[in-house]
Amino acid sequence: MTDFDPARRLRPWQRTAAGAGLLAADGTIAATIFAEMSALAIRTGAINLGQGFPDEDGPAEVLEAARAAIADGVNQYPPGTGMPVLREAIARHQSRWYGIEADAASEVLVTAGATEALAATILALVDDGDEVVTFEPYYDAYAALIARAGGVHRTVPLTFPDWQPDLDELSAAVGPRTRLIIVNTPHNPTGAVFDTATLAHIVALAERHDAVIVTDEVYEHLVFDGRHVPIATLPGARERTVTISSGGKTFSTTGWKIGWLVAPAHLVTAILAVKQYLTYVNGAPFQPAIAAGLDLPDAVFSDAAAGLAAKRDVLAAGLGAAGFEISLPTAGYFIVADAAPLGFDDGAELCRRLPDLAGVVGVPISAFVHPERRAATRSLVRFAFCKRLEVLQEASARLTALGAR
Numbered sequence: 001m002t003d004f005d006p007a008r009r010l011r012p013w014q015r016t017a018a019g020a021g022l023l024a025a026d027g028t029i030a031a032t033i034f035a036e037m038s039a040l041a042i043r044t045g046a047i048n049l050g051q052g053f054p055d056e057d058g059p060a061e062v063l064e065a066a067r068a069a070i071a072d073g074v075n076q077y078p079p080g081t082g083m084p085v086l087r088e089a090i091a092r093h094q095s096r097w098y099g100i101e102a103d104a105a106s107e108v109l110v111t112a113g114a115t116e117a118l119a120a121t122i123l124a125l126v127d128d129g130d131e132v133v134t135f136e137p138y139y140d141a142y143a144a145l146i147a148r149a150g151g152v153h154r155t156v157p158l159t160f161p162d163w164q165p166d167l168d169e170l171s172a173a174v175g176p177r178t179r180l181i182i183v184n185t186p187h188n189p190t191g192a193v194f195d196t197a198t199l200a201h202i203v204a205l206a207e208r209h210d211a212v213i214v215t216d217e218v219y220e221h222l223v224f225d226g227r228h229v230p231i232a233t234l235p236g237a238r239e240r241t242v243t244i245s246s247g248g249k250t251f252s253t254t255g256w257k258i259g260w261l262v263a264p265a266h267l268v269t270a271i272l273a274v275k276q277y278l279t280y281v282n283g284a285p286f287q288p289a290i291a292a293g294l295d296l297p298d299a300v301f302s303d304a305a306a307g308l309a310a311k312r313d314v315l316a317a318g319l320g321a322a323g324f325e326i327s328l329p330t331a332g333y334f335i336v337a338d339a340a341p342l343g344f345d346d347g348a349e350l351c352r353r354l355p356d357l358a359g360v361v362g363v364p365i366s367a368f369v370h371p372e373r374r375a376a377t378r379s380l381v382r383f384a385f386c387k388r389l390e391v392l393q394e395a396s397a398r399l400t401a402l403g404a405r
Helices: 012-019 033-044 060-071 084-098 113-125 140-148 167-173 196-209 265-275 286-294 298-322 347-358 371-377 389-403
Strands: 108-112 131-136 152-157 178-184 212-216 241-246 258-262 325-327 334-338 380-384
Touching (some): 033 347, 084 258, 108 113, 108 265, 113 140, 113 178, 113 212, 113 258, 131 140, 167 196, 178 196, 196 212, 258 286, 298 325, 298 334, 298 389, 347 389
Parallel strands (some): 131 152, 178 212
Antiparallel strands (some): 108 258, 241 258, 334 380
């Protein structure tokens, strides 16, 4: 009798996901390194710098607006496209910060975080065999969603420590079968910001091959030097760009999962056709609260970025003192460190040992790349600095002691 082989029952998208390391060989869901490291932090009492969530609240005005909405009875299903108060605030935000004029009624869609916006966009616009280009390392949801849509994932490598793409490699990755180019700047997990020349090159390639640009801009207000430049502001980009962001990172409300996208009306319509069968709607009392946040004075946004930059510097000092080579991020929540100078050539193994060695948890960069590229990022580890200053000071002291071992 022939043994049962679960892998033979995999659907095409599952085989694609398994090849990308997203599923086990038998089609079961592979445990993520993020879940493993968070569980390790809880079990050992180590400081968790693996997951990218703040450990303190954002602006009081935003929190109070949520409380007021709950008290006022804003607790039932909101409209499918999002509450008008939030869609209008998003449109004002795009105009105020970037000069992008969007119609709140037809060009703005509220989603369950930026991840749902990405999911609905990819599932709506990608068919079997369509190619989707991302930069690598990449936010892990990209590969999973592309695989689920039946797409072919093409990547452009970013290299430690500057994390900027080679434009010739970018040109080679984009071709006639490219349906989407996903641009994540400010970039997770590296904290890199792409310059205007790179953005313009992406627009030119999208125009040449009639591709849609999808941007992941959740760290837009957490840039430490200068200001964020959305690709949709470049000539020729607005009409083919889906701009995605959220309130979670900006206002330290990651658990609320209030995201959005801004795009031409015909793209919003196509994406809504999918989104309505994912979450349908979410977060009614949090929508007016994020709307209140988007209308806060400029100083609230600049102070948030400045405070995060100071936290970055505290952690960078501790990592440097421990002997890591670091890539200093220019935006976002994370700093990438190379453990090779400390004699560790396997970042995943170091992350599993770090709670015992230093009482700190990180995440290996190998979790953000395809299996075939893991050798190039093998010794790199990502640490989050979106934590209270005293937590980062303690983590830095522990890491410094690691260097003295």
